[in-house]
Amino acid sequence: MTNTTKSKAFNAFEVAQSQFDEVAEQLALDATTRELLRTPIREYSFSIPIRMDDGTRQVFRGFRVQHNDARGPSKGGIRFHPMETLDTVRALAMWMTWKCAIVDIPLGGAKGGVICDPHNLSQFEQEQICRGWVRQIARNVGPVLDIPAPDVMTTSQHMLWMLDEYEMIHGSKQPGFITGKPVGMGGSLGRTEATGYGVVFSIREALKDLGIRASDTVASVQGFGNVARYAIELYQQLGGKVTCVASWNQQEQTSYSFLKKTGIDLKELLSITDRFGGIDKAKAQDAGYEILDGDGWLKQDVDILIPAALENQITGDNAPEISKGVKIVAEGANGPTTPAADQVLEERGVFVIPDLLANAGGVTCSYFEQVQSNMNYFWEKDEVLGKLDVKMTSAFIAVSELARKRKLFMRDAAYTIAISRVAQACKDRGWV
Ligand code: GLU
Numbered sequence: 088m089t090n091t092t093k094s095k096a097f098n099a100f101e102v103a104q105s106q107f108d109e110v111a112e113q114l115a116l117d118a119t120t121r122e123l124l125r126t127p128i129r130e131y132s133f134s135i136p137i138r139m140d141d142g143t144r145q146v147f148r149g150f151r152v153q154h155n156d157a158r159g160p161s162k163g164g165i166r167f168h169p170m171e172t173l174d175t176v177r178a179l180a181m182w183m184t185w186k187c188a189i190v191d192i193p194l195g196g197a198k199g200g201v202i203c204d205p206h207n208l209s210q211f212e213q214e215q216i217c218r219g220w221v222r223q224i225a226r227n228v229g230p231v232l233d234i235p236a237p238d239v240m241t242t243s244q245h246m247l248w249m250l251d252e253y254e255m256i257h258g259s260k261q262p263g264f265i266t267g268k269p270v271g272m273g274g275s276l277g278r279t280e281a282t283g284y285g286v287v288f289s290i291r292e293a294l295k296d297l298g299i300r301a302s303d304t305v306a307s308v309q310g311f312g313n314v315a316r317y318a319i320e321l322y323q324q325l326g327g328k329v330t331c332v333a334s335w336n337q338q339e340q341t342s343y344s345f346l347k348k349t350g351i352d353l354k355e356l357l358s359i360t361d362r363f364g365g366i367d368k369a370k371a372q373d374a375g376y377e378i379l380d381g382d383g384w385l386k387q388d389v390d391i392l393i394p395a396a397l398e399n400q401i402t403g404d405n406a407p408e409i410s411k412g413v414k415i416v417a418e419g420a421n422g423p424t425t426p427a428a429d430q431v432l433e434e435r436g437v438f439v440i441p442d443l444l445a446n447a448g449g450v451t452c453s454y455f456e457q458v459q460s461n462m463n464y465f466w467e468k469d470e471v472l473g474k475l476d477v478k479m480t481s482a483f484i485a486v487s488e489l490a491r492k493r494k495l496f497m498r499d500a501a502y503t504i505a506i507s508r509v510a511q512a513c514k515d516r517g518w519v
Contacts (some may be wrong), residue, residue, distance in 0.1 A: 097399040099178035099422055106426070107181065110502040120510050120519045124184075127177055129153045131227060135201065135219035140209050148202045149220045153233050154180035156195035157512035160231055162187060162450060164238025164267075165199035165220070165245075167213075175398065176200045179238075182421050183450065185505035186443040190482045192454040195509075197233050199224075205240050206337050206363060217248040225256045230263030236453050237267035239312075239397065240363065243279075247272055262460040266453035275456035277471035278449075283317025283395075284472065285448015286419045288479040289440045290391060291325060293415050296487055297438060299390070302326030307344075307387040309333040310396035311356070312364040314419040314446065318393055319353050332356065333384035333396070334366045342396075343368060344383030345376040388412050395419030403427025411435070418442035433496045441498040443505060444486055451478050 104125050111121045130152040139145050150173055153161040163183035166176075176198045184196025201216055208216070221228075228235065237246055246267045253264045268274035277284075294301055304327050308315050311334040319329050329351050333344040345356070345366055352374075359370040368378055385392060385401065388410040394400050397420055401409075406428035416432060417440040418424065424432070424439070432439050452475055459465045466474075490500035513519045 097402070097425055098174055099398045100174040100181075102399070102422060102425060103178035103181045106498075106502060107506065110499060110506050113499070114503065114507060114510070116506075116510055117519065120513060123513060123519055124155065124506070124509065127152045127154045127180055128156065129227070130173070130177065131224055132173055133223040135216055135223060137212065137215035137219050139212055147216055147219070149200070149223060150176045151199040151224050151228065151233070151235075152176045152180040152197060154196040154198075155184040155509060155513075156197075156233070157509060157516055157518065158188060158195050159193035161195040161197035161233040162236065162453065163197040163199070164236045164449075165201070165241050165249075166239040167201050167203050167205050167216075167241050167245075168239055169202065169204040171200040171202045178398070179421055182443060184509055185502060186447050186450055188505040188508040189443050189486070189501055190447045190451050190478050191508070192451060192478075194234075194450070194454060197235075198238070199235055213245065214248045217245050218252040221249045221252040222256070225253055228264070229253075230261055230457075234263065234453070234457065235265050236450070243267055243269040243274060263457050266456040266460075268456070273456075273460050275452060275459055275465065275471055276468035277475065278452045278456055279313065280317040280320075280472070281452030281475055282314045282446050282449035283319070283419065284321045285451065285475060285479050286314065286318040286393060286395070286417050286440075286445050287321040287325065288448065288476050289445045289483050290322065290393075290415060290417050292480055292483040292487070293417070293438050293440055297414060299414070300326070304328070304390040305330055306391035306393055307331040307384045307389045308393045308395055308419075309384045309400060309423075310364065310394070310420065311360060311366060312395070314449075315364070315393070315395040316353070316357070318395060318417075318419055319351075323353065327391070329353075330389060331379075331384045331387045332366070333381060334360070334364055335396075336368065337361070337363065337365050342381035344379040344381065345371050346379055346383065346387070347376050351376075382408070385409050391415045391417060393417050393419050394423035396423070398422035399425055401425065401428040401432075403431070406431035409437075414438055415440065418445045421446065429496070429498065439497050440483075441501045444482055444497075444501050447482065448475055448479055451475055
């Protein structure tokens with residue numbers, strides 16, 4: 088699991104709306120378009136009663152928010168998190184709309200969640216939650232309506248249980264209902280790697296813009312879940328060195344940073360990590376890692392910071408502690424930087440690769456998965472990753488060119504392109 092202690096200090100939806108309002112103003116969007124785009128088009132909040140292993144009943148809270156579907160069926164992951172809120176899901180749904188637009192895939196934005204902690208649930212209980220989530224929403228989601236996917240603390244196994252329930256309810260095989268399925272069960276090769284690799288494709292392009300060789304750079308990473316691992320893997324393949332990784336400690340309910348100045352060994356760290364991304368402190372110490380507090384990762388004197396955990400991690404409070412040497416912040420997580428922190432980074436001239444661009448590899452590969460599922464013909468991994476690179480790189484170039492031309496912060500440039508595309512689709516459909 089990737090997490091930290093401060094994720095609820097901010098209301099993510101307010102952050103998402105203020106980011107939108109600022110760009111809407113710059114784009115001089117009309118009042119109706121603003122009203123439509125600053126709130127979700129549809130939202131569902133429901134109870135999921137399930138039977139626990141000990142025979143008792145428990146009720147979990149589930150959500151699905153569809154922010155906008157003017158460009159195509161809405162798309163986005165489902166998070167399992169004990170601190171999940173409807174407002175967080177709203178923010179994440181809005182960010183999905185912009186994300187799909189920036190990589191120019193024919194999908195809108197949605198997000199789902201369940202308030203639960205998989206650390207404390209058996210596999211069977213998790214299966215019941217997955218099936219219960221689908222039972223509550225089965226008529227409002229689907230291959231041509233709204234397509235879920237994995238996200239924080241959900242896996243391909245969860246997706247398969249959800250698909251199975253959906254197909255049982257509808258009495259037909261509908262592999263396009265959900266993405267992030269296991270390979271061999273309708274999943275796409277490369278989907279697991281896609282988000283992390285996509286982060287590194289965008290770092291590679293940013294380094295080109297800055298005229299720096301990857302092999303001359305050092306990075307520090309927050310999180311050790313799926314996104315972080317594959318970002319580290321590809322970044323190291325490009326010759327970069329990772330010296331610090333922060334991960335959540337479930338027992339102590341806090342996060343720690345693991346520092347090795349000579350560079351972390353990914354395989355070694357993975358061998359002492361639980362299935363939620365928690366690194367074993369004692370074993371890490373034995374392996375020569377220095378243990379720092381949760382924010383330790385962002386105080387490192389590195390070139391690149393990769394926040395790949397949760398939202399609201401780099402804040403106005405801790406941003407001044409970021410080393411002056413940091414040149415790039417690549418947002419593997421959704422919404423890791425608050426507007427106050429953004430200001431600090433902008434003033435310092437840090438090259439921020441915003442979430443909607445940096446971590447768009449996941450949803451882009453989900454789109455490829457849908458295409459393959461619909462054809463019932465699956466591509467080789469190289470083909471998937473090659474197509475992913477093309478999509479990510481062209482999105483990056485469009486954003487960085489606009490940023491350069493109009494002297495915009497990368498986030499503002501990305502939002503400008505994404506929001507214009509969605510606003511245009513709403514206009515073309517005659518909605519506004
Ligand atoms: N959960 C991922 C994201 O936030 C992927 C969503 C998807 O594949 O639909 O982008």
